[in-house]
Amino acid sequence: MLTKAPRGTKDILPDKVGNWLYLENLIRKLCGQYGYREIRTPIFEHTELFQRGIGETTDVVEKEMYTFTDRGNRSITLRPENTAAAVRSYLENKLYADTNLCKLFYIGSMFRYDRPQAGRYREFHQFGVEALGESNPAVDAEIISLAVQFLKDLGLKDIKLLLNSVGCPKCRPVYRQRLQEFFKPVIDEMCDDCKSRYDRNPMRLLDCKNEKCKELAQDAPAITDCLCDECNDHFHKVQEFLTAAGIE
Ligand SMILES: [Zn+2]
Ligand SMILES: [Zn+2]
Known part of the structure; x- marks a missing residue:
């Protein structure tokens, strides 16, 4: 020992x-x-x-x-x-x-x-x-471009950036509810962790590693369809800044 x-x-x-x-x-x-x-x-x-x-x-x-x-x-x-x-x-x-x-x-x-x-x-x-x-979207874009630059400096090529938004306290509850409606008919088929996540933190039903759960979560609604006007605007501005910086 x-x-x-x-x-x-x-x-x-x-x-x-x-x-x-x-x-x-x-x-x-x-x-x-x-x-x-x-x-x-x-x-x-x-x-x-x-x-x-x-x-x-x-x-x-x-x-x-x-x-x-x-x-x-x-x-x-x-x-x-x-x-x-x-x-x-x-x-x-x-x-x-x-x-x-x-x-x-x-x-x-x-x-x-x-x-x-x-x-x-x-x-x-x-x-x-x-x-x-x-809270300026330019700051989000800057952090993302720093991360991309880091991977490039390490010599990695073919970097693909995937972007999402987690919304805000105004629009997140709307999404929460839509997720619960979506999962309600199938929650019994999901793992025990997911069953307890359903009430407490339904967004976490989306990142379960269990194969069956992943399959059931595949067609879940996307948060980007539930964003409030402010978040939607912010999300699009982040993308504009990234595009301007040459990041796809
Ligand atoms: Zn929002
Ligand atoms: Zn699960």
Whole structure:
């Protein structure tokens, strides 16, 4: 046991560290070019931050969090992603005071208590960007073009961009209801996870990995048919900006 790393973790050995540095340098350079500044938040946070920040009915919060009680009897969670902590830090440190648009990026270890045999690690590495304080569609387009540029810089070709919208608190309930109507006749044939998602978070019926569920979800209504005028306008502007930037 003393000569074995914990389940779901992996050493990065000296002969591979160069690859990691190459990737990390590329990320830092690219984010810098786009005006994103690095933020480093703690590896762990109060559990409530993720419960409220990610959403209590997501897989991450329901079954994948690496949570423990510390010696002061506080519930602590190793960060499963970095958005919630970045927003927490933005508010706590009043980063909004300097600028209307706060552009941040992060890179580091994240933790999820996942089944390692699915090819996933319990400690994994993630980079991401956050643009806070501005709802302009140009910002969405900028983040997407950063992601596309990153893949191109890595030498990947034939990149295909698929775009969707998650709507807003105004139009999402409409879509929720349409989904429930659509799934109502077939929900009994779906897996147990989906049965419990039906009431609590029907949008998640769309990303079940179960073959039978996937099949039943194939002809589900699309959110893009339920967007409110504002979201629809926003969604089309994002596409216009991307087209102008030469991204299909
Ligand atoms: Zn909307
Ligand atoms: Zn399912």
